[in-house]
Amino acid sequence: MSVPASVEEPQPEALTRTEPQPQPQALTRPEPQPQALTRPQAQPQSQGLQHDPQLLHRSLGLTDEELGRIVRILGRHPNELELALYGVMWSEHCSYKSSRLHLRRLPTTGDRVLVGPGENAAVIDAGDGIAVAIRIESHNHPSAIEPHQGAATGVGGILRDIFAMGARPLAVMDPLFFGPLDDARQRWLVEGVVSGVSSYGNSVGVPTVGGELTFDPCYGGNPLVNVLCIGALPVERLVLGRASGTGNLAVLLGATTGRDGIGGVSVLASAGFGGGGEGGGGEGGGHDAKRPNVQVGDPFEEKRLIEACLALLDAGLVVGIQDLGGAGLACATSEIAARGGVGMDIDVSAVPRREPGMAAWEVMTSESQERMLAIVTPETWPAVEELCRRWEVRASVIGTVTDDAPHDVLEAATQGSGPFKISGRLRIREGDVVVGDVPASSLADDAPMYxxxxxxxxxxxxxxxxxxxxxxxxxxxxxxxLAMLRDPSWIYRQYDHQLFLNTVVGPGGDAALLRLAGPGVPPSERGVAVTTDSAPRWCAIDPRMGVALVLAEAIANLACVGAVPAAVVDCLNFGNPEHPEVMWQLSETVDGLADACRALELPVIGGNVSLYNESTGEDILPTPVLGVVGLVERLRxxxxxxxxxxxxxxxxxxxxxxxxxxxxxxxxxxxxxxxxxxxxxxxxxxxxxxxxxxxxxxxxxxxxxxxxxxxxxxxxxxxxxxxxxxxxxxxxxxxxxxxxxxxxxxxxxxxxxxxxxxxxxxxxxxxxxxxxxxxxxxxxxxxxxxxxxxxxxxxxxxxxxxxxxxxxxxxxxxxxxxxxxxxxxxxxxxxx
Amino acid sequence: MSVRVGVVVFPGTNCEHDTLAALERAGATATLVWHSEERLEGLDAVVLPGGFAHGDYLRPGALARFSPVMGVVARFAAAGGPVLGICNGFQVLTEAGLLPGALVKNRGLRFLCAPARLRVTSARSVLTCDVEEGTELEIPVNHFSGSYVCDARTLAELRDAERVVLRYVENPNGSIDDIAGVTNAQGNVVGLMPHPERASHALLGSTDGMPLLRALVRAAAGVHAA
Missing domain, CATH: 3.90.650.10 (PurM-like C-terminal domain)
Structure with missing residues (x-):
């Protein structure tokens, strides 16, 4: 990954200021009592996770071996909150623990690549001082359970990844996969997913310029809802999701935090569906029970959040910024600290709630939508507050950046017994009381790799x-x-595909072709083209050749609108990784994609892996979806x-x-x-x-x-x-x-x-x-x-x-x- | 001195930059006006662009009509200043009582983003004054609540006074009498559901929105001269 020199570290003055800082009281309180942490029996009474303590980790989606690994990292037994953090962060969805080993084989570098995999979104240099951010995601399981909200929050989540890089989100594409339409449930899913994308995407003000539509019986119990987003930014506004500067403030922007979406990444996204999904218009047993794990979106909140964040970045008021998506604050705080190699002190009592009585673990793992975490210097905090007030966006200081290293881990490492990287500590308080204390990178980076x-x-x-x-x-x-003809306009007529006056070729064409322009983007005559492609029927026969053929098709699509391919993102939708045949499909796909990318000289700059796409034990067909972005020098x-x-x-x-x-x-x-x-x-x-x-x-x-x-x-x-x-x-x-x-x-x-x-x-x-x-x-x-x-x-x-x-x-x-x-x-x- | 047009931005508005760019192509100097403004000094025309003002909560335009800027927009309109509402802006103008009727959910209860053929049915407004009656234009629509409704008496008034300025050639949303755009009695306040700014450049497939926007700018220049 290369980062342009223009992304500056915070000014040194900011680090040495000693004057009183506008922090919430809780953050300046004296050191907590470490006893609470070293005695696993002394669990806070209010946590509310009512399970057998010996088996709690299992109900959070962690195996016995993974619990052992956590105990080795901490040198003690984790408390409930800490266990909940590891549960979400070490989930398949967040940690890629089954796929990481294979993903390493993909080529990720290229001349145009400014930011490769690992950040909120990938970024390429498009010329004329313009950078293009791109990301692809899946929102499969939420959409299977609650199609409207599942698809809507999929759009919301990926937009935040894009503007977290400083980019104005300019276009969305939606590859969708359902079972055949003669089943009423499938029609209910299609209706819900399309209305979700439509209501959220249109209202938030980002056009949906294309996508794909595939029907196959294998998606009947587990539809796939993927979403790709591109954005553009002046290169010098590029910002990374890393915290820095001891004493800087961690500011939570946007919506209040509620109980919605708790465990979304672990219980929901990282396990298959047991019960069926059959029956007209209703939903099966496996789906119903998981409905509370689906988040609910508010596009108006997101629209204001986009404008406020881009204005903050334009004004240079932000040191680092990170979206809150899967695993909520747990993910955002640990990732932004781990990337920056610093520690972080978070007070959950400073987090604005939307309901009373929430336990610390609930606040930390809530997946409430439309929230961002920004790192700002104490000096700029008043200006940040002022700007957020204008956009009617809530802004609360919930913590500070620290340079604390976790002592017990440090000790283990210096004695040569700790195999783990040392990083800053993520310390979570609830007012005076420290309720959790773990090495930030152990959450973000030290998940087991299988x-x-x-x-x-x-x-x-x-x-x-x-x-x-x-x-x-x-x-x-x-x-x-005649049997193979399908007009997708019923779907795309429900999407605003024209906003920003960029859409030269919209949905229904070979690839979307857009003017590379938007509010805040330097003027140019350049164009950008995007296509998403997949062919599960090919990949089922031969995943290695199948994915190569998909990439070839994507490049042909771009050629049809005059674009030179620049980079690839992949969304790898597969079945249960505990089935060796599924892992074979994944491994073959990665090799096929790596070979094809090398032959066609394209880097894979970002991606997403969605596993456990299965229903009643049946895995979906291997469904790698490729998004390829191409550039047009002059679009007149x-x-x-x-x-x-x-x-x-x-x-x-x-x-x-x-x-x-x-x-x-x-x-x-x-x-x-x-x-x-x-x-x-x-x-x-x-x-x-x-x-x-x-x-x-x-x-x-x-x-x-x-x-x-x-x-x-x-x-x-x-x-x-x-x-x-x-x-x-x-x-x-x-x-x-x-x-x-x-x-x-x-x-x-x-x-x-x-x-x-x-x-x-x-x-x-x-x-x-x-x-x-x-x-x-x-x-x-x-x-x-x-x-x-x-x-x-x-x-x-x-x-x-x-x-x-x-x-x-x-x-x-x-x-x-x-x-x-x-x-x-x-x-x-x-x-x- | 060029004509200055203010483009009002409510939280949730999303077509402000597009509208601004198209107005500038039409020869105006356009600026964004934040919804909390209570003065419109030095402006020759005001445009309420498309989007989802205040999230369209309650119903489209229902909250926006209470934004501080709407008081001054009403005074500007009363003084004869040209006011244009596009899509959500049209909805806001009807909620604010500056235009008659209301916009309800489309027939079929789905969002619709598609090209629409329109016919100019009256030149008696600041938006259509330079366009010959009967001219057909292709301009996209992009709305969920775009079906125009009004009572029979209002409809008769609109027809008699030639205040229906644009009609759909093929009605996409169930609007009464195929109405796509109406004006007030003085012809200086116009609302339409189609987006002329989306038909402002050959690259976008149509430039049919430009004659309308140019007419608005010219009408505003008249105000300016006065």
Whole structure:
């Protein structure tokens, strides 16, 4: 990770000031009685965790071995509060204990990377003094239980990660995965998740510019709700989540703290669902019991929090800042202290509550939304208070930065018996009484790392041999095509996708293309493109090749809007890591992604791992979701649309056949899986060199179109009108790609020479469709760049016609397209 | 001297920067006005932009009408100053009683962000004065509560006095009489649900909002001259 020199340490004067500081009384009280900590029996009576003391750790999600590790770190038995802190911080969700070992294999560095994995969000340098922050997260389990609030707080959480870096959140994308819609519960989930994203995202004022929608029975009991956010900032405003400066104040900003969301990361996010989720509109037993663990969001609070935090950063009033998400104050205080290598003294009685009678452990682990922790110098505190008052944002000093090292750990380490890193101590008080005292980094960094057993699934060889390419007959190509069409506009019309006047290509395009602009962002003509992609049906067959193909598709999507890929973030959604087959999927995915990133020269700068996505013992398909951000040097014109303009030629770029005995592989294709129920076989392979030639060629053609000319006269119109339309070939193959182009403009086509249903539906990678009126020129330029190109048809008319395979009217196509989602989700009221 | 337009910002407003940028493209000098302001000195027009003022709590615009700035906006309007409410701003103007009617939840009870075709049905307002009646414009809508309602008598008044300035060609939200925008009796206060600032640049796919915003700026220049 590299940090620009402009991120300054606090001024030394701030550290040596001795005048009285505006701290709450509790923080200046004398040292507490250490007895309370060394006698595990002397538990505070008010803690309220009513469990057998010997088994408490288990109910908090910790194993006996993990308790032993905590005892070794502390040199004593932890009290209830401390145990609760370790319970949330060492949860799978917070500590990545099953995946960390594998994630290390990903390449994370690159020329543009300013901040890599480990901070609130990753940051790249976009040029012209602008940095782009990006992060991807999952909110799967909360959304399974309470879809509206689960999805809403997923949006809220990721926004805080972005503005914690000093970036203005500019766009959100939402990859969603559900079970088939013929089940009423799934419709309830879709309705709830979409309304949650819509109500929170729209109201908080961040456009949702794209996403993905996948249906598969494996998500029936455990839907996936991922969310990606990008933001932009002037490079010099970049700020990190680290505390520094002894005597500086820890200030809690935003909402009051309640009992909502306690144990969200451990009990909820880091365990699977036992009970079923079946039944019309209701919810199953496993879900109901966990409902209190879901947080509730308030977008208006978040909107004011964003404005206040960005104003604080603009005014240079903040030393470090950190969001409160999973594991609440426990996570924020320990991470910000551990990153800064300092200690922290927190008084839970100074935390504004939304309900009476909360115990210290509840305050520390509450996941109440819309809160941030800022480190400010005592001198600037009055200015911070004043600014927060203007934005109607609550600001409370809840602690101070200290340079205390935990003595007992220090002792253990100097005696050579402690394997643990020494850091500052996180001391938690409740007024006078110290109720917890642990090394901050032991919470943030010293969670166990598991090398869980890995085993390839039984029947792997048999499954690969069960390939549908040769054995499945042609059938009715038109019917198969119609079955695969899906218009996602029912979803994205509910999202504000235009705020900030940046959205040049919004939802429904290959990738979202935005002007790189926003309040507080230095002016430029640059653009930024983002895409999220996944293909669980590929990853189920071969996670290693599957994820590489997903990355290839993402890069092709970016090329279609003229963007050069810059960095990758990944959201790794998998089943139960205690199943060796799931760990095999995870490990293969990491290796596949690492190989593909190296071949395509892209760093993975951030990510998220979501495990225990299972229901009644059934794991979901391996579902890595990749977010790839690309940059456009100069964005003055709209890129060619996904369209078939009347009279233009349809040109297919890229190799039409694979080498070897399967020229048109169908293993893992939507056609095989969705139309024929064939989930096994062999995936196509990827030729990285050929893929880079193709995406480089298309990317630069489109980039030329969006840039326009150099001179003032040329500037107002695109210089290169070679392209009329562009669309990449992906899920559903040539058939779906052509149909989507036809639907976008309501214009048909006549395509010839397609080699049967296999070429029509194969998902062979590295192919892009272009439309042009100058096909000779296009083909010769492609040839000069080493990219195969062939005219396969002509656009026009009101029929979708592929010689000998499909002949249907555009009207029929449109009916299937529009009907797939909207008709099933639309209320009677809307149809009226 | 260029025309100065104030863009009012309530906590929860989110279209202020977009509106400001589009007004500047239309030739104005635009500044943000915080909702606690009680003076509007030196402004030639006021725009209440889109968003979720005060979180839209209770109902859209219901709290914003009590913000201090609304008192001075009312006086500015009474004195003939051009006032434009876009989307949430329209909702605020109806709640404040500066425009008749109300905006209720869309038919279908869903948020809707989509392009809308509009027809200019009256040029008798500061927003439409430079646009020929019958002109069709494509401008996006982005709202949950955008369905315009009013009683029969108000509707008759609006129609008779040609105060319905914009109508939807295809009604997206169930608004009575396809109403997308209305004006007051004097024509100086206008509210509309579509977002003209979102159709202010070819990069965004439409520039159809510009004739409206330019008309507003020109009308404001008239006030300025007076």
């Amino acid at each position: 090398d869980r057993p890995i085993r390839a699934p039984a029947g792997l060889v048999k499954h690969r041999a069960d390939d549908p390419t040769a054995s499945e007959g042609r059938g009715d190509c038109a019917a198969d095509l 014109h709209r890129p060619p649309p996904v369209a078939l303009p009347e009279g233009s030629s349809v040109v297919l770029l890229g190799s039409r056949r694979a080498a070897g005995d399967r020229p048109y592989p169908l293993g893992g294709s939507r056609w095989a899986v969705e139309c024929r129920g064939r989930r096994h076989g062999v995936l196509p392979t990827l030729d990285y060199e050929a893929h880079l030639r193709l995406t480089g060629f298309v990317g630069s053609l489109v980039a030329g179109t969006v840039a326009g000319g150099e001179t003032a006269v040329e500037r107002d119109r695109p210089l290169d009108r070679l392209l009329d339309g562009v669309h990449d070939v992906s899920g559903g193959g040539l058939a779906v790609a052509l149909a989507e182009m036809a639907l976008a403009g309501g214009v048909g086509c006549h395509v010839a020479g397609v080699q049967g249903h296999k070429e029509l539906f194969t998902e062979l990678p590295s192919r892009i469709l272009l439309t042009t009126t100058r096909s000779d020129e296009l083909c010769s330029r492609a040839a000069a760049s080493g990219v195969p190109a062939e005219v396969i048809g002509v656009a026009g008319g009101d029929r979708f016609f592929v010689d000998e395979l499909v002949d249907i009217s555009i009207v029929e196509l449109a009916r299937a397209w529009e009907g797939s989602l909207a008709t099933r989700m639309t209320t009677r009221l809307e149809r009226a």
